[in-house]
Amino acid sequence: MSHHLLLGAEAIGAAALDAGISGVYAYPGTPSTEITEFIQRTPEAKHNSVRSSWSANEKTALEAALGMSFAGKRSLCCMKHVGLNVAADAFINAAITGVRGGLVIAVADDPSMHSSQNEQDSRIYGKFAMVPVIEPATQQELYDTTITAFQLSEELRLPVLLRLTTRLSHSRAGITLQEPRQQNPLDPEPDPNRFVLIPSNARRQYQHLLELQPELHRRSETSPLNHLIDGPGTTGVIAFGIAHNYVMETRTTYGLSLPVLKIGQYPLPEEMIRAFITRFDTVLIAEEGYPVAEEYLRGIDGNPKLRGRLDGTLPRSGELNTDLIAQALGLDHRDTTPVPGIVTDRPPELCKGCGHRDMFDALNAAMKGQPDHQVFSDIGCYTLGALEPFSAIHTCVDMGAAITMAKGAADAGMQPAVAVIGDSTFTHSGMTGLLDCVNDQNAVTIIIADNDTTAMTGGQDSSATGRLQQICRGLGVQEQHIRTLVPLKKNHDDNIRALREEFDHNGVSIVIFHRECIETAARKAKQQHKGTHKK
Amino acid sequence: MHNNIILAGVGGQGILSIAAVIDLAAIHSGLTIKQAEVHGMSQRGGAVQSHLRIADRTIHSDLIPSGQADLILSVEPMEALRYLPWLRPGGMIVTSTDPVKNIPDYPDEQELRKALEATRNHLLIDALQLSRKAGSTRTSNMVMLGAAAAWTGLAPDTLEHGIRELFQRKGEDIVNMNIAAFRSGQAVQEQL
Numbered sequence: 001m002s003h004h005l006l007l008g009a010e011a012i013g014a015a016a017l018d019a020g021i022s023g024v025y026a027y028p029g030t031p032s033t034e035i036t037e038f039i040q041r042t043p044e045a046k047h048n049s050v051r052s053s054w055s056a057n058e059k060t061a062l063e064a065a066l067g068m069s070f071a072g073k074r075s076l077c078c079m080k081h082v083g084l085n086v087a088a089d090a091f092i093n094a095a096i097t098g099v100r101g102g103l104v105i106a107v108a109d110d111p112s113m114h115s116s117q118n119e120q121d122s123r124i125y126g127k128f129a130m131v132p133v134i135e136p137a138t139q140q141e142l143y144d145t146t147i148t149a150f151q152l153s154e155e156l157r158l159p160v161l162l163r164l165t166t167r168l169s170h171s172r173a174g175i176t177l178q179e180p181r182q183q184n185p186l187d188p189e190p191d192p193n194r195f196v197l198i199p200s201n202a203r204r205q206y207q208h209l210l211e212l213q214p215e216l217h218r219r220s221e222t223s224p225l226n227h228l229i230d231g232p233g234t235t236g237v238i239a240f241g242i243a244h245n246y247v248m249e250t251r252t253t254y255g256l257s258l259p260v261l262k263i264g265q266y267p268l269p270e271e272m273i274r275a276f277i278t279r280f281d282t283v284l285i286a287e288e289g290y291p292v293a294e295e296y297l298r299g300i301d302g303n304p305k306l307r308g309r310l311d312g313t314l315p316r317s318g319e320l321n322t323d324l325i326a327q328a329l330g331l332d333h334r335d336t337t338p339v340p341g342i343v344t345d346r347p348p349e350l351c352k353g354c355g356h357r358d359m360f361d362a363l364n365a366a367m368k369g370q371p372d373h374q375v376f377s378d379i380g381c382y383t384l385g386a387l388e389p390f391s392a393i394h395t396c397v398d399m400g401a402a403i404t405m406a407k408g409a410a411d412a413g414m415q416p417a418v419a420v421i422g423d424s425t426f427t428h429s430g431m432t433g434l435l436d437c438v439n440d441q442n443a444v445t446i447i448i449a450d451n452d453t454t455a456m457t458g459g460q461d462s463s464a465t466g467r468l469q470q471i472c473r474g475l476g477v478q479e480q481h482i483r484t485l486v487p488l489k490k491n492h493d494d495n496i497r498a499l500r501e502e503f504d505h506n507g508v509s510i511v512i513f514h515r516e517c518i519e520t521a522a523r524k525a526k527q528q529h530k531g532t533h534k535k
Numbered sequence: 536m537h538n539n540i541i542l543a544g545v546g547g548q549g550i551l552s553i554a555a556v557i558d559l560a561a562i563h564s565g566l567t568i569k570q571a572e573v574h575g576m577s578q579r580g581g582a583v584q585s586h587l588r589i590a591d592r593t594i595h596s597d598l599i600p601s602g603q604a605d606l607i608l609s610v611e612p613m614e615a616l617r618y619l620p621w622l623r624p625g626g627m628i629v630t631s632t633d634p635v636k637n638i639p640d641y642p643d644e645q646e647l648r649k650a651l652e653a654t655r656n657h658l659l660i661d662a663l664q665l666s667r668k669a670g671s672t673r674t675s676n677m678v679m680l681g682a683a684a685a686w687t688g689l690a691p692d693t694l695e696h697g698i699r700e701l702f703q704r705k706g707e708d709i710v711n712m713n714i715a716a717f718r719s720g721q722a723v724q725e726q727l
Contacts, residue, residue: 005558005568030574114573171571171597172558242597249596253603322600336602337619340650342642344613346545348581349637384579388639458574 006038006175008139008168012078012106013038015146019102020181022073023051025061027428028457029080030115031169032108036078037460048183054454056463057399057428058083062090062105066159069099070195072187074150081109081120086399086429088125091159095129096205097195098157101184102150106162108169111289111319115166117379117396119317121289126161126266130209132216133161133266134225135241139173141264145225147178152219156212165288167319168242216267225264226272231257235329236280238263238273240293242320243286249322254331268293282307284328288320350384355515356449358487358495360385360392362513363420363447365492366499367392372414378402378430380422381456381517382449393420400429403446407433410442416503417444424454427463431471437508438476445502445509451517459520472510481509488515536566537590538688539599541618543609545635546583549676550610552701554585556680559697560689561589571597580637582614589688606686610662610679611635612647619654628654629683629724631662631675658682658724665719674716681720691721 006014013035016024026036039045040052051068055061058079065077077087084091084107091105107125110116126133134149136142142164149160193201220226229248236259239247244262251258261276263269277283277297285294285308294308307313313328314320327333350356359382367373377383377393378401385392395405402419403426410417421430426448437444448468454460464471472482483502485495495513502509540557544550554570561568571586586599601620607628609615615630622628630651634644651657660682666675677698684691695714702710 005562007572034574167571167597170574171569173569173594173597174562174567245595245597249600252595253600321598322596326600334602335624337622337654339619340616340653342613342646342650343616344638344640344642346580346582346614346638348546348579351579381579 002177004175004177005172006139007034007170007172008142008164009034009108009170010038011139011143011175012146012162012164013042014175014177015143016076016104017042017045017050018178018180019147019150020074020183021050021076021150022101022183023065023068024076024078025055025065026078027055027058027061027083028454028460029083029108030457031110031166032078032080032083032106033457033460034169035076035106044180054461054463058087059090062087062094065103065105066090066094066097066099069101069103070189072101072189073184074102076104076106078106079108080116081107081122082116082118082398083107084122084125091125092129093197094159095131095209096197096202098205098208099153099159100157100187100189102153103159104146104149104153104162105159106146106164109163109165109289111165117398119289121292122161122163123266123292124290126163127292129161130213131158131161132156132219133163135163135264135266136168136225137242137244137262137264139168139171140175141225142168143175143177145264156215158212163241165242165319213267217270220265220267220269221271223265223269225262226269227262228276229260229262231259233258234281235284236261236276237284237286237329238276238293240264240287243288243325246320246322246325247286250325250329250331253322254326258329263293268296273297277303277305281305284308284313286314286320286325286328291316347387348384349387350381351518353518354381355451355487355513355518356382356385358489358492359447359449359513360390362487362492362495362499363418364390364392366496366503367418370416370503372416374409374414375418375420376402376406376409377420378422378425380425380449382420382422385420399425400433403430403433403444404436406444406446407437407440407442410444411440415443417442418447418503419444420447420449422455423448423450423452423464423468424462426468427471431475434472434477434508435475441507443506445499445505445511448510448512450512450514451520453517453520455517455519459517459523468512477508477510481505481507482512483510484512484514486515487513536688537588537592537594538606539604540587540589540606540608540687541599541604541621542585542587543607543614543618544583544611545614545637546580548610548635549673550583550585553608553676553680554587555701556694556697557587557589557687557689559700560693563693563696564689566591567594569594569597582617584618605688606683608679608683610676612651612659613642616650625656627686628657629679629686630657630659631679632659633661633663633675658727660720660723662720665723666716669716669719670712674713677713677716678720681717682724684717684721685724
């Protein structure tokens with residue numbers, strides 16, 4: 001046993017290694033990225049050949065993790081909440097096939113949308129797929145239950161969803177680690193028929209999943225993650241996941257002996273919850289995320305005892321905190337000093353010297369005088385091009401949507417139909433959309449903002465560095481309409497001209513603005529310097 | 536013992552290094568800590584903060600409740616004011632006076648100084664000048680940690696131990712420069 005200071009995300013990585021995984025599969029996404037990065041930089045992982053490089057997207061990641069499980073070994077798959085939308089097909093069906101080696105899917109939700117386009121609650125996906133969901137409250141619980149989640153997965157032969165949220169993922173705490181377990185030997189599924197989801201097998205497998213549900217409930221009723229912290233009084237609180245921390249903080253701060261039912265494993269332990277609610281006049285339901293359990297517990301006739309996000313006792317959206325819990329319990333609000341009026345917002349911005357700045361300057365100039373001015377864009381650092389001083393892009397919906405939305409707009413007659421997408425986002429979900437454009441011979445200009453990295457999440461490897469032209473050619477874009485430009489001030493006029501030429505082309509154009517991310521370049525230079533220093 | 540610290544600044548100013556030193560010092564002192572950080576998009580030149588909680592007992596919330604911070608330690612003057620709702624009555628503000636003006640509507644510096652001086656307990660530090668003296672403006676975060684050391688609840692020698700541990704990979708010169716910066720900040724506070 002050893003003690004380490006780790007981020008919640010890192011605690012999952014450490015636990016997965018100690019649980020004996022043979023591979024981690026992931027695409028970077030805040031607040032989940034550090035799980036995989038921890039594994040990538042752990043020497044023991046390299047020594048034990050734990051597979052850990054980045055996948056092209058969350059769907060390819062989850063399918064590969066399922067394949068490793070089919071082969072008998074344990075695998076971890078990580079993503080941010082919206083990544084589970086991309087991987088949803090694999091996720092729902094992996095619950096039907098079931099697994100062999102333990103498969104844990106760690107999904108990091110982002111309530112309050114610190115770095116995301118929505119605050120969807122992954123627990124709903126867990127219910128949808130009918131698999132166990134684990135939702136720890138502390139970093140130590142994250143570590144301990146990630147290990148037991150692999151056991152649970154192998155015992156039930158089901159994937160297990162591990163749900164965490166931003167604060168748990170990005171907060172450090174001291175973690176006590178266990179002795180590592182050996183990896184599973186190679187031992188492929190002896191009855192591959194259960195993985196062939198033709199209707200006759202799928203019906204049998206689905207029936208099996210349904211029959212497993214009482215066992216899942218039984219596990220929840222006895223899980224150490226679900227337990228009572230008892231006390232007297234007429235009001236109780238049911239605290240889910242990290243909400244438990246805020247409730248316990250309130251309890252300590254105000255010196256209360258408030259009874260709290262802590263929930264950290266789903267499906268809901270209904271017996272435990274029923275017995276708890278019966279005891280009180282009022283029960284506050286504290287959930288981080290959507291009011292998933294609250295809606296279920298209220299039912300159609302609405303239990304009048306219940307308080308929570310649905311009746312306004314807690315806000316309907318956004319993350320919880322101790323102040324909100326105290327207020328919901330009717331405790332005195334403590335006076336605080338307001339922020340002085342002279343304090344202004346300081347939004348994030350593109351780095352000084354970033355190539356995207358020069359790209360947007362050229363794009364804005366090239367768009368002047370064009371019949372339509374809207375530019376479709378995507379998710380990455382370059383999304384900051386939507387803000388002042390650029391105001392250069394006009395959409396950001398989901399990974400890859402720049403290309404396909406530009407396609408639809410071109411179909412509708414928009415001229416020019418321009419998309420801006422990053423290199424990593426292009427390989428994540430843009431390539432198939434480009435094929436649609438080629439097949440329809442759309443008049444679209446697709447700008448790939450290529451900085452050789454997945455920059456926004458901290459500079460992870462990008463899937464197709466150095467091969468973008470080749471990929472575009474392979475998908476059928478004409479050679480003479482694949483242009484590579486360097487976004488620098490000195491090339492400004494040439495870049496405007498090149499963009500205008502491609503706007504005028506009545507077909508698919510690819511314009512790659514290629515310059516390495518300055519952060520990545522600086523980091524590489526530093527490492528090189530260190531290398532020479534050592535010699 | 537329990538102490539709540541808000542670290543404030545602008546993305547790229549090195550507040551996570553301050554956090555790391557305090558973390559190491561707290562662990563060295565056998566204390567429990569929780570330290571919430573900001574990752575992702577907001578790091579790009581935006582306002583960033585870290586909630587640091589140190590105690591000799593269980594810490595429940597990763598975030599400091601409003602009105603319960605003992606110290607706001609800021610490496611940028613306007614950012615110090617952004618977190619006033621978290622400061623407890625009688626809490627301390629220690630901030631650098633060196634502004635980061637990466638926004639078009641940055642407030643007037645005289646007005647900003649007035650607003651800082653209107654707070655009950657504050658210590659304004661010319662971190663830029665002190666860090667230059669220490670050998671590099673990149674050590675200004677350690678100057679600030681030195682100036683605020685008395686309110687961290689941790690002994691100065693354990694903080695210095697933390698600095699050594701954090702920077703040892705970068706060589707003895709870097710360690711000494713950061714220790715010098717830390718001590719120069721500490722000296723300003725002690726002269727008051």
